[in-house]
Amino acid sequence: MAKKKASTPQSFQRISVASGDGIGPEIMNAVLDIFNAADVPLTYEMVHMGKHWFEQGHSTGMTEDAKDSIETNGILFKGPMETPKGKGMKSLNVTARKMWNTYANRRVFKTLHGVDTVYSKAGIPINLTIIRENIEDTYGGIEHMLTRDVALGRRFITREGSRQVHKFAFEMARKEGITKVFCGHKANIMKLTDGLFLDVFYEVAKDYPEIKTADIIVDDLAMKLVVKPQDFQMVILPNLQGDIISDLCAGLVGGLGFAPSANIGDNICIFEAVHGTAPDITGQNKANPTALLMSGLMMLRHLGIMKQASIIENALLYTLEKGIHTGDFGDKSVTSKSTNEFAKAIISNLGQVPKKGKAKEMENSESLFKKPVKPEIQKMLTSPKLEKEAILGMDLFIESEKQANEIAAQVKLKLHPGLKLVMISNRGTQVWPSSSIFTECVNQYRIRIEGTKGLRLNDTDVLALATLLSKSLKICSVEMLNLYGEKRGYSLAQGQ
Numbered sequence: 188m189a190k191k192k193a194s195t196p197q198s199f200q201r202i203s204v205a206s207g208d209g210i211g212p213e214i215m216n217a218v219l220d221i222f223n224a225a226d227v228p229l230t231y232e233m234v235h236m237g238k239h240w241f242e243q244g245h246s247t248g249m250t251e252d253a254k255d256s257i258e259t260n261g262i263l264f265k266g267p268m269e270t271p272k273g274k275g276m277k278s279l280n281v282t283a284r285k286m287w288n289t290y291a292n293r294r295v296f297k298t299l300h301g302v303d304t305v306y307s308k309a310g311i312p313i314n315l316t317i318i319r320e321n322i323e324d325t326y327g328g329i330e331h332m333l334t335r336d337v338a339l340g341r342r343f344i345t346r347e348g349s350r351q352v353h354k355f356a357f358e359m360a361r362k363e364g365i366t367k368v369f370c371g372h373k374a375n376i377m378k379l380t381d382g383l384f385l386d387v388f389y390e391v392a393k394d395y396p397e398i399k400t401a402d403i404i405v406d407d408l409a410m411k412l413v414v415k416p417q418d419f420q421m422v423i424l425p426n427l428q429g430d431i432i433s434d435l436c437a438g439l440v441g442g443l444g445f446a447p448s449a450n451i452g453d454n455i456c457i458f459e460a461v462h463g464t465a466p467d468i469t470g471q472n473k474a475n476p477t478a479l480l481m482s483g484l485m486m487l488r489h490l491g492i493m494k495q496a497s498i499i500e501n502a503l504l505y506t507l508e509k510g511i512h513t514g515d516f517g518d519k520s521v522t523s524k525s526t527n528e529f530a531k532a533i534i535s536n537l538g539q540v541p542k543k544g545k546a547k548e549m550e551n552s553e554s555l556f557k558k559p560v561k562p563e564i565q566k567m568l569t570s571p572k573l574e575k576e577a578i579l580g581m582d583l584f585i586e587s588e589k590q591a592n593e594i595a596a597q598v599k600l601k602l603h604p605g606l607k608l609v610m611i612s613n614r615g616t617q618v619w620p621s622s623s624i625f626t627e628c629v630n631q632y633r634i635r636i637e638g639t640k641g642l643r644l645n646d647t648d649v650l651a652l653a654t655l656l657s658k659s660l661k662i663c664s665v666e667m668l669n670l671y672g673e674k675r676g677y678s679l680a681q682g683q
């Protein structure tokens with residue numbers, strides 16, 4: 188582990204730094220050069236993470252030393268990282284966010300003078316924050332092939348995970364003077380998952396009465412962001428929708444070169460650019476370091492290093508205002524700068540102040556950040572148990588190429604009088620007891636069985652029934668039909 192800038196360690200906060208893959212080392216060097224020139228009071232502990240470490244046999248893509256360093260320092264400043272493809276390895280970028288529970292991904296998109304866009308030319312200012320839930324959703328990465336033709340992915344949305352991200356967002360809104368917060372979702376289709384995310388949004392919002400709230404279906408949000416981006420100050424979204432919408436927002440302010448992000452958790456925080464490793468321009472000294480630099484500025488402010496953050500931000504804005512640019516943006520009639528030249532221009536402009544959009548000059552403050560204290564055990568996020576919780580039945584996923592009525596006849600023969608076959612669906616559409624002859628099927632059905640006359644089941648009953656039916660059906664998976672209070676914990680089939 189290489190150590191940089193060890194000279195005055197006492198007042199210097201120690202952070203872990205991973206340069207990353209692709210353009211990562213080029214842009215990280217540029218940013219650290221700017222930080223050093225501005226006398227940023229940080230000590231950098233360089234850690235080993237990325238493609239090379241996967242290839243060396245580290246299944247998570249990082250060494251134990253790297254993990255120890257990050258868990259001790261609590262702050263990781265990282266470049267983009269590549270995960271070797273086709274070897275079943277999980278993305279290191281996602282693993283890092285998930286294993287250290289950085290539940291909120293804050294991405295800020297602002298009009299930058301000197302970075303021309305359709306909106307800046309039309310005089311439409313953009314200052315928009317996306318808070319993306321960072322742990323759950325399809326990023327749980329739970330996928331199975333149920334049959335040779337049918338893949339099924341699962342999507343986690345949890346009450347307490349949602350609460351963490353909504354609370355963070357409202358706290359941030361209060362601190363930044365944001366007057367209206369939107370929750371983006373697709374709860375009209377995903378009633379239980381996105382429905383839960385939305386319920387918790389409104390529950391948390393009650394503690395912030397001064398902030399206006401609204402919810403918006405994500406497809407409508409995508410359209411409105413393009414048509415009237417100035418109407419939005421902050422939008423909170425589940426993980427996958429947040430990922431897609433934030434790339435859209437990057438496009439509004441000039442592209443991925445200007446999209447910084449902070450992954451915030453209670454113990455560990457990770458600061459990184461939104462863009463990836465840009466393999467098409469790697470090693471050419473032409474990558475734009477602005478997004479990583481702006482991520483670094485979010486990190487400095489998180490650590491209370493306000494003074495250097497505003498000096499660097501003003502130097503960056505002044506440089507952009509002067510029309511100095513890398514190849515991915517700016518006036519094409521003006522020769523573009525290399526990554527190094529662009530960084531040098533910012534360094535030479537330290538102390539300068541832009542005409543427009545000047546960063547507020549502030550003195551360094553006490554860091555809000557506290558070094559992580561290792562807990563004895565992993566924290567359990569849970570809400571109070573409900574009085575009434577019961578199992579009403581089961582969904583049995585089977586592989587079959589038969590017609591639904593044949594399957595129904597087969598199942599009914601095996602059920603005792605306390606149980607009834609409620610419906611059979613294929614790809615989520617009901618195909619028994621009623622359906623359309625035009626509904627096309629694949630070789631995987633879901634059979635829903637429920638207790639009659641208020642009969643409640645337990646997990647042993649469900650497994651015994653699955654075992655009984657497995658004698659005549661090929662079972663792929665079993666799911667409980669739960670009741671929580673008065674609420675059904677499962678969705679109806681389309682057409683049920």
Ligand code: ATP
Binds near residue numbers: 268462468473476515
């Ligand atoms: P990855 O697989 O790591 O996500 P990618 O190429 O799929 O890589 P990005 O790295 O985000 O995705 O790149 C998308 C496009 O944006 C590429 O054409 C790339 O060159 C460009 N790009 C990304 N980051 C920068 C940057 N910092 N400066 C200039 N161009 C960039």
